[in-house]
Amino acid sequence: MDDDLISAMANLEEEKALALVRNKIKAGETAFxxxxxxxxxxxxxxxxxSEGSYYLSDLIMSEAILKEVMELIEHHFLTNGTETNGIQVIMGTxxxxxxxxxxNIVIYLLRSSGYRVYDLGVDVPPEKFVEAIKETxxxxxxxxxxxTFCIGYVKKLVDLLAEVGLRNKVKIILGGYPVDEQVKEYTGVxxxxxxxxxxxxxFERVARESDDIRRD
Ligand code: B12
Known part of the structure; x- marks a missing residue:
C-alpha cells in the first residue's frame, strides 16, 4: 500500500488528498x-x-477532508440500496x-453490503440503546x-442489558481508535x-454463526 494518501491526510493537504483518492478510484483500489x-x-x-504540534482546528480540518473523501467514495461505490440481506443492526456513538x-464509514459499508442499519447518532446514553433494541x-x-473516558459508559450499557435480561439475546461489537482486547474484557462486549x-x-461472522439473528 502506498503511503502518499496517508501523508496527504496527515499533512492536511486537502486538494492533494482528494486528487489521490480520485486516482486510486480510477486505478481500481477498493473503498476499503x-x-x-x-x-x-x-x-x-x-x-x-496529542504531542502539541497540531491544534483543535487541525482535528476539525481532518474531519472536513475525510467527509469530502467519503462523498467521493460514496458517489463511486454507491449501491442502489434496494438489495438487503435482511439483517438488522443498531449503531451509535x-x-x-x-x-x-x-x-459513519462502518454504517456506509454495512448498508452497501445489504444490512438494515438503525443509526442512533452520537452521544447516545445506554438507556437509548436498550430502548432501540426493544423497539426494533x-x-x-x-x-x-x-x-477513553467514555469507555465506562460502554460497560454500563453491557451491564444494563444484563439487568433487563437482554444480554444473551444480542451480540455487541465495539469499534473505535482505543479499543483492544483489554477494553473487550473490561466492558464485556x-x-x-x-x-x-x-x-x-x-459483522459477517456474527450474522453467519448466529441462527437467531433477527431478519426483516
Ligand atoms: C477527527 C477528530 C475529532 C473531530 C471529530 C469529528 C467527527 N464528526 O467525528 C472533532 C474535531 C469534533 C474532535 C473533537 C474532540 N476530540 Co477528537 N479526534 C479526532 C481524530 C483526529 C480522528 C478520529 C477519526 O475520525 N478517525 C478516522 C476514523 C475513520 O477512524 P476511527 O474513528 O478509528 O474509525 C475506524 C475504526 O475505529 C472502526 N470503527 C469506528 N467506529 C466503529 C464502530 C463499530 C461498531 C465498529 C465495528 C468499528 C468501528 O472503523 C473505522 C473505519 O476504519 C482522533 C485521533 C485518532 N487517533 O483517532 C482524535 C481524538 C479521538 N480526539 C481526542 C480528543 C481529546 C477530542 C476532544 C476532547 C478535543 C477537545 N479538546 O475538545 C473533542 C471531544 C469531543 C467529544 N465530546 O466527543 C483524542 C482522544 C483522547 C482520549 N484518550 O480519549 C484523540 C485520540 C486525539 C488525541 N490523540 O489526543 N475530534
Whole structure:
C-alpha cells in the first residue's frame, strides 16, 4: 500500500488528498483500501494533536477532508440500496462522545453490503440503546467509542442489558481508535475492532454463526 494518501491526510493537504483518492478510484483500489489509508493518516493527525504540534482546528480540518473523501467514495461505490440481506443492526456513538466519522464509514459499508442499519447518532446514553433494541428487535449492536473516558459508559450499557435480561439475546461489537482486547474484557462486549475491514468481517461472522439473528 502506498503511503502518499496517508501523508496527504496527515499533512492536511486537502486538494492533494482528494486528487489521490480520485486516482486510486480510477486505478481500481477498493473503498476499503482507500478508507484504511485515510484512517491511518487521520491517526497521525491525532498523534500530532496529542504531542502539541497540531491544534483543535487541525482535528476539525481532518474531519472536513475525510467527509469530502467519503462523498467521493460514496458517489463511486454507491449501491442502489434496494438489495438487503435482511439483517438488522443498531449503531451509535456512546454517551459523552461525538466522534462519528468512523461509525459513519462502518454504517456506509454495512448498508452497501445489504444490512438494515438503525443509526442512533452520537452521544447516545445506554438507556437509548436498550430502548432501540426493544423497539426494533435487532440483535446486533455496534457501538463506537473514541474517548477513553467514555469507555465506562460502554460497560454500563453491557451491564444494563444484563439487568433487563437482554444480554444473551444480542451480540455487541465495539469499534473505535482505543479499543483492544483489554477494553473487550473490561466492558464485556463480544467483539472489538479498530478498522473497517475487520469490522465488516466481524459483522459477517456474527450474522453467519448466529441462527437467531433477527431478519426483516
Ligand atoms: C477527527 C477528530 C475529532 C473531530 C471529530 C469529528 C467527527 N464528526 O467525528 C472533532 C474535531 C469534533 C474532535 C473533537 C474532540 N476530540 Co477528537 N479526534 C479526532 C481524530 C483526529 C480522528 C478520529 C477519526 O475520525 N478517525 C478516522 C476514523 C475513520 O477512524 P476511527 O474513528 O478509528 O474509525 C475506524 C475504526 O475505529 C472502526 N470503527 C469506528 N467506529 C466503529 C464502530 C463499530 C461498531 C465498529 C465495528 C468499528 C468501528 O472503523 C473505522 C473505519 O476504519 C482522533 C485521533 C485518532 N487517533 O483517532 C482524535 C481524538 C479521538 N480526539 C481526542 C480528543 C481529546 C477530542 C476532544 C476532547 C478535543 C477537545 N479538546 O475538545 C473533542 C471531544 C469531543 C467529544 N465530546 O466527543 C483524542 C482522544 C483522547 C482520549 N484518550 O480519549 C484523540 C485520540 C486525539 C488525541 N490523540 O489526543 N475530534
Amino acid at each position: 483500501e482507500i478508507v484504511e489509508q485515510c484512517r491511518q493518516g487521520v491517526e497521525i493527525v491525532g498523534k500530532r494533536y 456512546i454517551e459523552g462522545d461525538i466522534h462519528d466519522l468512523g461509525k 428487535g435487532a440483535n446486533i449492536v455496534g457501538i463506537c467509542v473514541l474517548l 463480544d467483539f472489538v475492532s479498530n478498522n473497517a475491514v475487520l469490522a465488516l468481517d466481524i
